[in-house]
Amino acid sequence: MKLGFIGTGNMAGAIMGGVIKSNVFKPEEIIGADLFAPGREKVKELYGINVTDSNKEVIEKSEVVIFSVKPQFYADVIQEVKDLVRPEQLIITIAPGKTLAWLAEQFGKDVKIVRTMPNTPAMVGEGMTAATPNEHVTKEELDYACKILSAFGKVEVVTEHMMDAVVAVSGSSPAYVFMFIEAMADAAVAEGMPRAQAYKFAAQAVLGSAKMVLETGKHPGELKDMVCSPAGTTIEAVGVLEEHGFRSAVIDAMKACVDVAKGM
Ligand SMILES: NC(=O)C1=CN([C@@H]2O[C@H](COP(=O)(O)OP(=O)(O)OC[C@H]3O[C@@H](n4cnc5c(N)ncnc54)[C@H](O)[C@@H]3O)[C@@H](O)[C@H]2O)C=CC1
Ligand SMILES: O=C(O)[C@@H]1CCC=N1
Numbered sequence: 001m002k003l004g005f006i007g008t009g010n011m012a013g014a015i016m017g018g019v020i021k022s023n024v025f026k027p028e029e030i031i032g033a034d035l036f037a038p039g040r041e042k043v044k045e046l047y048g049i050n051v052t053d054s055n056k057e058v059i060e061k062s063e064v065v066i067f068s069v070k071p072q073f074y075a076d077v078i079q080e081v082k083d084l085v086r087p088e089q090l091i092i093t094i095a096p097g098k099t100l101a102w103l104a105e106q107f108g109k110d111v112k113i114v115r116t117m118p119n120t121p122a123m124v125g126e127g128m129t130a131a132t133p134n135e136h137v138t139k140e141e142l143d144y145a146c147k148i149l150s151a152f153g154k155v156e157v158v159t160e161h162m163m164d165a166v167v168a169v170s171g172s173s174p175a176y177v178f179m180f181i182e183a184m185a186d187a188a189v190a191e192g193m194p195r196a197q198a199y200k201f202a203a204q205a206v207l208g209s210a211k212m213v214l215e216t217g218k219h220p221g222e223l224k225d226m227v228c229s230p231a232g233t234t235i236e237a238v239g240v241l242e243e244h245g246f247r248s249a250v251i252d253a254m255k256a257c258v259d260v261a262k263g264m
Contacts, residue, residue, distance in 0.1 A: 003148070004062030005032035006055045006077055007069035008043045011094055014123035015066065016047045018152020021125060025151075033058045059084045064092060064148065071095040071264045078106040085111050090141055092148075094118055096167040097264025100134045100160060112136045114145040117166045118152075119174050127153025130166040167261040168254035176253065181206055 003025050005012040012032060019025045027048035033055045034040045040051040052058065059065060059081045069077055074095055085091065091113045093103060103113050114137055118129040129149045133142045142157065149155040158166065184205075185198035193201070212223050228235040241247075 002029040002063050003031075004058035004065040005030070005068050006058055006065065006081070007067070007073075008032040008034040008039050008051065009068065010120065011118060011122075012066065012068035013043055013046065014120045014127070015068070015118065015152060016043060016049060018122040018125055018127060019148065020047055020049075022151040024148060031058050031061055055081050056084055059089070062089075064090045064145070066092045066094060068094055071098055074098050074103075075106055078103070082107050082109070082111075085109075088112075090114065090137070090145060092116055092145060095264070096164070096171065096261040099163075100132070104134065110136050112141060114142065115160065115163065116145075116149060117163055117171045118149070119170050119172075121174055122152035125152055128170040129153060129155045130158045130163060130170070131155055132158055132160045132163065164258045164261045168257040172257050173254075176250065177206060 003019065005016070008016075016030060016032070019030070020027055028050070030047070030049040031052060032040065032043055032049055033052045034043075035053065037053070040053070043049055044051045055077060067074065067077060074093075085107065087110065089112065091103075091111055093113060093115050094117065096117065098115070100113060100115050103115070104111070107113075111134075113134045114131050115134070116129050116131045118127050121127050122129070127149075129152075131142070131145060131149060133145070137145070146155045146157070181199065181202045184202040185195065188198035188201060189195055209223070212218070213220055216223070224238070228238060
């Protein structure tokens with residue numbers, strides 16, 4: 001087995017979907033363990049991967065293992081499997097706040113670890129993942145980890161101190177973007193647009209705007225100015241957003257996110 005998951009919940013499912021869709025791994029090369037039987041059965045049915053109730057079996061059978069349980073379960077899971085982790089095996093972590101130093105202490109031996117922070121757009125091949133290796137990971141192994149991670153979106157290797165910012169700006173941010181899309185759709189529905197059509201218009205506007213930032217290289221403020229006609233509709237909307245503290249709401253929300261990540 002090439003790729004193993006401990007925990008087969010939302011983020012693991014998104015990664016499975018991404019790596020299978022991009023043909024980096026075949027379903028039969030993937031194994032996932034979960035305590036919760038319906039969770040295992042769901043990914044087996046959706047992706048055709050192998051499943052088990054044994055975390056130890058995943059460690060024994062996989063080359064690369066993604067630890068995809070909630071941060072509060074990391075210590076127990078590491079305690080359970082650490083003796084079986086092999087020197088050549090690559091461990092990928094995806095939990096906020098779980099530093100390489102903390103992980104090293106938990107394993108209590110030399111283990112190759114790449115700490116990452118992915119996000120759920122991995123499910124559609126548009127993930128954004130940050131990765132930071134520990135001192136036991138070679139350049140070739142980091143390249144291999146990045147190849148896996150880039151199967152479901154973009155990857156950047158960052159220094160570890162950036163990881164808390166990454167949680168706020170890409171790990172958690174899909175949730176804020178979904179709220180923004182939902183709110184815009186609500187307003188369009190209030191004007192009489194059918195709900196499904198409203199989601200399509202709002203989501204495509206977000207997708208197109210994101211692409212403009214990535215592809216034009218222009219400052220987001222300049223792109224905003226291009227939309228705002230003098231005495232037009234948009235500048236009125238921008239004024240109301242500022243009045244309601246749109247920017248500071250986003251900044252404060254992300255500070256709260258970082259604070260929680262640091263405490264994990
Ligand atoms: N959901 C997201 O958007 C993102 C999540 N993450 C991180 O990914 C990790 C997983 O998060 P989610 O997938 O959202 O959570 P989830 O709750 O959907 O999945 C976790 C799974 O682990 C299973 N589990 C719990 N204890 C276990 C154990 N001892 N052994 C085996 N399986 C066990 C649960 O039954 C559950 O299916 C977390 O550390 C989270 O912070 C990172 C980036 C984004
Ligand atoms: O909400 C959480 O804690 C996880 C980490 C990033 C996204 N979801």
